Amino acid sequence: MLRINTPELLKEDALDGVPVTDEDVRVVLEMEGIVPRAGEDVFYAADDVQEGEAELIAPVRDRVTHVLDQIGFTVFAQPQNASSSIGTWKPLTDPTMVFKHTKGFNPHRFDVPAHPNLAAERIFPLYNLKGRHLQEALTVAPSRQGVLTLDEMKYTLSLQNRLKVLLDALRGSNAELFPRGIHHSDVKPPNIFVNENDGGVSGELFDFEGAGGGGVKSPLYSPETYFGNHTSRLNVGHDVFSYGISMLEILSSDDAVISFHNAWQKRRELIHRFATDSVSSDSTKMLALYYNGFSTVFRDFCTRNAIPEQVSVVILEMLDPRVGDMLNIPSMISRIEAFYKIPRLRLR
Amino acid sequence: MTNGKGGETSANDVIAALDGFVSLAQPVEETAVIELLHSAKVTPNQLKHVLQLCERGKQMCLSHHVEAGSYVAIIEYVRMRLGNHIS
Numbered sequence: 001m002l003r004i005n006t007p008e009l010l011k012e013d014a015l016d017g018v019p020v021t022d023e024d025v026r027v028v029l030e031m032e033g034i035v036p037r038a039g040e041d042v043f044y045a046a047d048d049v050q051e052g053e054a055e056l057i058a059p060v061r062d063r064v065t066h067v068l069d070q071i072g073f074t075v076f077a078q079p080q081n082a083s084s085s086i087g088t089w090k091p092l093t094d095p096t097m098v099f100k101h102t103k104g105f106n107p108h109r110f111d112v113p114a115h116p117n118l119a120a121e122r123i124f125p126l127y128n129l130k131g132r133h134l135q136e137a138l139t140v141a142p143s144r145q146g147v148l149t150l151d152e153m154k155y156t157l158s159l160q161n162r163l164k165v166l167l168d169a170l171r172g173s174n175a176e177l178f179p180r181g182i183h184h185s186d187v188k189p190p191n192i193f194v195n196e197n198d199g200g201v202s203g204e205l206f207d208f209e210g211a212g213g214g215g216v217k218s219p220l221y222s223p224e225t226y227f228g229n230h231t232s233r234l235n236v237g238h239d240v241f242s243y244g245i246s247m248l249e250i251l252s253s254d255d256a257v258i259s260f261h262n263a264w265q266k267r268r269e270l271i272h273r274f275a276t277d278s279v280s281s282d283s284t285k286m287l288a289l290y291y292n293g294f295s296t297v298f299r300d301f302c303t304r305n306a307i308p309e310q311v312s313v314v315i316l317e318m319l320d321p322r323v324g325d326m327l328n329i330p331s332m333i334s335r336i337e338a339f340y341k342i343p344r345l346r347l348r
Numbered sequence: 349m350t351n352g353k354g355g356e357t358s359a360n361d362v363i364a365a366l367d368g369f370v371s372l373a374q375p376v377e378e379t380a381v382i383e384l385l386h387s388a389k390v391t392p393n394q395l396k397h398v399l400q401l402c403e404r405g406k407q408m409c410l411s412h413h414v415e416a417g418s419y420v421a422i423i424e425y426v427r428m429r430l431g432n433h434i435s
Contacts, residue, residue, distance in 0.1 A: 292367075
């Protein structure tokens with residue numbers, strides 16, 4: 001996923017005199033079926049391009065790449081069918097990216113070298129979720145070379161700061177992804193950058209390669225692993241569920257979350273075995289039985305890991321498989337922030 | 349994880365899974381429950397717990413006009429194992 005800021009901004013000084021026409025911007029947006037409101041930031045998030053279509057979008061890709069080159073970004077993409085190792089990723093300008101891969105490329109698979117060791121080039125998160133202006137982001141881009149993820153910093157950040165990073169990412173998702181019906185589908189601590197600035201920290205989500213796609217990316221964080229198809233959490237709620245599990249992990253440890261997952265899987269299997277023919281496997285009764293068992297395992301977990309009740313009720317809301325996408329996310333964030341006295345993120 | 353018994357199903361697992369069915373007044377697959385209770389190590393106290401749970405399940409089902417036979421079957425099994433010492 002690539003975020004392209006307002007057309008006005010692209011036309012101004014950031015481009016160093018290189019003209020980008022309205023037409024350039026329009027073509028990119030049209031490809032996505034996005035109709036931006038005045039002054040609104042725009043995400044670039046195309047669906048998979050099918051075989052044979054690569055050439056159709058090549059001119060658009062070239063123009064986008066050109067624009068990004070001018071403003072100093074290196075856009076990396078993962079060749080389709082290549083291993084997921086970041087070392088196999090190539091700059092989008094590399095001609096082999098399109099033409100040697102007959103299945104085309106996924107335009108949403110834009111990314112930057114995520115690992116600091118590989119970040120010899122100037123890196124910049126193209127999907128800058130916090131809503132920072134492109135111009136402002138550019139001025140701090142060089143300092144991103146040493147940026148670590150929430151997972152990598154879990155032993156060095158305080159609990160309060162770890163939570164703040166996570167809540168920032170959730171707030172970003174809620175402000176910029178969810179209203180557009182986009183879900184990341186692989187939210188987890190290794191996919192959240194920790195920005196350190198002015199003695200404080202903030203967080204933002206990255207690695208959008210699976211955004212909006214189906215399938216289970218990281219089983220431990222995916223509602224399908226916990227409830228199978230007994231969950232209505234398949235869209236935006238999918239990410240909220242993953243944020244909930246990530247929060248459990250931050251408040252306990254990753255080992256503890258694996259234990260929680262295993263304990264619930266075992267309980268779930270028993271519930272399944274105990275269910276009679278009168279409880280059809282896709283009924284709301286079955287979901288109620290699962291939720292009942294899940295919340296018991298969850299409460300045990302919270303007690304063992306000394307997670308305060310005021311917090312555990314919020315997390316349970318995030319994990320409740322019965323709730324669809326109608327979640328009051330700002331309320332969840334503010335309740336956690338209030339409990340841990342986390343200062344609010346200053347948005348633009 | 350507090351359950352240090354690896355993959356084995358303990359009586360507590362059975363009780364915990366059963367609890368949800370009772371609270372929702374849902375019948376259970378009694379053969380699965382009995383089979384697990386039979387193969388797991390169960391203390392008399394846990395059996396009593398199962399008994400109480402199933403008595404409650406039976407009542408819940410009856411009051412909701414739901415088939416309570418599965419709980420009756422488990423109650424019979426547990427009473428048999430307890431040697432009819434509990435009335």
